[in-house]
Amino acid sequence: MKSSLTLSLPAGLVILLLAGCGSSDPMGKVTGKVTFKGTPVTEGTITFENVEQGGIAAGELQSDGTYSLYCPQGGLKPGDYKVAVTPPVVEGSSNGRTASSVVPKEAKDIPKKYRDGKTSGLVASVKDGKNQFDFDMN
Numbered sequence: 509m510k511s512s513l514t515l516s517l518p519a520g521l522v523i524l525l526l527a528g529c530g531s532s533d534p535m536g537k538v539t540g541k542v543t544f545k546g547t548p549v550t551e552g553t554i555t556f557e558n559v560e561q562g563g564i565a566a567g568e569l570q571s572d573g574t575y576s577l578y579c580p581q582g583g584l585k586p587g588d589y590k591v592a593v594t595p596p597v598v599e600g601s602s603n604g605r606t607a608s609s610v611v612p613k614e615a616k617d618i619p620k621k622y623r624d625g626k627t628s629g630l631v632a633s634v635k636d637g638k639n640q641f642d643f644d645m646n
Contacts, residue, residue: 534636535583538565541573542593543644544617548573551596552618554643556589556632557625569593584639589632590625591643593618619645 538556542549554575555566565584567575577584595615612623622628622645632641 534586535579535581536586536634536636536639537583538567538577538632538634538639538641540575540641540643542569542575543573543642544619545646546644547617549593549615549617549645551613552615553594553596555592555594555625556584556634557592558585558587559590560587561585584634586634586636589634590628591630591632591641592625592628593622593630593643593645595623617645 540554542552542554548571549569550571550573552569553566554569554577555564556577557564563585565577565579567577569575595612595618597610598613600609600611622630630643632639
């Protein structure tokens with residue numbers, strides 16, 4: 509029996525989030541919108557991974573496809589990022605009996621190639637100040 513409990517961020521991501529966020533250095537605030545063939549992706553997580561300095565920051569997709577990256581210090585370090593869009597995860601049974609696990613929710617509007625920054629082809633060059641990155645997956 510599957511549960512409808514939805515978790516907003518994958519396990520362990522919160523710790524990694526902090527590594528991609530800035531401190532007293534110049535920082536970029538990142539917002540944008542994610543669509544699939546022009547239609548807003550209404551749930552999931554967008555993840556920015558800094559390819560040079562390491563670190564990850566993520567934001568939850570809203571019902572209109574918009575997102576804001578979460579950084580406790582107020583912004584993301586400027587640099588080049590690989591971007592991935594992942595479906596939310598749900599608690600479910602992995603073997604149909606009693607074992608419970610966290611699995612990705614079925615999301616036809618997030619093709620598999622976009623779920624990993626290495627294969628998505630989505631990139632962002634974050635600058636100091638306000639940044640808006642809109643991504644349309646097809």
